[in-house]
Amino acid sequence: MNIPCDIKLVVVDLDDTLLDSKGKISKATRTVMRQVSSKGIIVILATGRMTPCVEPFVDDLGIDCPVVVYNGAMVRDMRSAGRKILFHKTLESRFSDIVIDYCIKNNLCLNFYLDDIVYSQKNPDLKKFQRLYSKRTGARYVLVDDLMVFSGKRPTKLIIITDIQHRDVFRTRDYQFEYFSQLFDGQVQLFRTDPEYLEIQHRNTDKGIGVHIYAEKCKIKRNQIIAFGNGENDIAMLKYAGIGVAVKNASEIVKKHADIIAQWSNNEDCVARILKQYIL
Structure with missing residues (x-):
């Protein structure tokens, strides 16, 4: 599949996608993510985790990332924007x-x-x-x-x-x-x-809605977004993005909703390999 050359937003799930099985970001992945950011492409970390449990990975990447947290129930802007809450929908x-x-x-x-x-x-x-x-x-x-x-x-x-x-x-x-x-x-x-x-x-929260909130804020079109994930809570954002990538270790149900099924797992720098191949 051809990936558009005008990608403006890269959305990445954390656990078992960006992070390896030890819960770490590899040096190769860190380098590629910084190169992507240096091209003016926004990187979003999208996760089920709460905000304080995402910040260490923002530090590790060295990128000013907006975050979609709590599986999309909350969206926060970049640190440079004060981590302002852009969206927060609570359970009744x-x-x-x-x-x-x-x-x-x-x-x-x-x-x-x-x-x-x-x-x-x-x-x-x-x-x-x-x-x-x-x-x-x-x-x-x-x-x-x-x-x-x-x-x-x-x-x-x-x-x-x-x-x-x-x-x-x-x-x-x-x-x-x-x-x-x-x-x-x-x-x-x-x-x-x-x-x-x-x-x-x-009921009206998921990662796809969270990504939509941020994309609208930045006037980024769906076909300018690439998203990576592995789990059921990633399906909505893979479907929303112009290009949805399921890592090799993704569940079968997730792969059914992906545009690209990667040949690499989270332990093989999948996100970095795809970005390097198609964007850098």
Whole structure:
């Protein structure tokens, strides 16, 4: 496939796309991303992570990137623009209250994101899930005695963290996905991201909407955008971009929505190779 020569916006997912399996940006990828930025092309990092967990990668790249965070529920401008919030759509409390009550009653680990802080219940049974999430993302929890203190509040998003496998299927992510899919019946956005995570947010939020918000601000057309991703939460932005690239390690459902299925994985500098081949 031919890529237009007037690409003005490069959008890149973080985990398992830009980052290798150790959660790092390689030297080769860092170099290419800086070269792309030096040509006046805007680079956006688009991720399910919260803002504070993206900033270290902005530092590592050495590029003033706008960010699409929380799977598109929030869009922030460049640092030079004060990281101004350009878009923020929160989950209605009538849904979050149901999830809070459910997780407390069933002793499930719930992340509640409010004002760029992640809260969770103080409970010895949940520590292993909180440690897993912190190790993977660098997030620092604020633990509370009772998540019911957030009743009536609108979070940016929620994540239920479960076991990947369990003798009781109820305690798995895919069971929870089916349960909440039926319960909410399209009234919220559900994403299965990491094998342990079920992410719940406003029905009108995704990475595609987030990219659209920033592209409109800069008057950039869809055919001037290239996006890279690997997971289900990347599908909307791959479809929105003029060129959607699925890395080799992307799930099969993601590959069905991509314009290009790369021959390289996130451990083989896929993003850098594609950009170097078609843009630099």
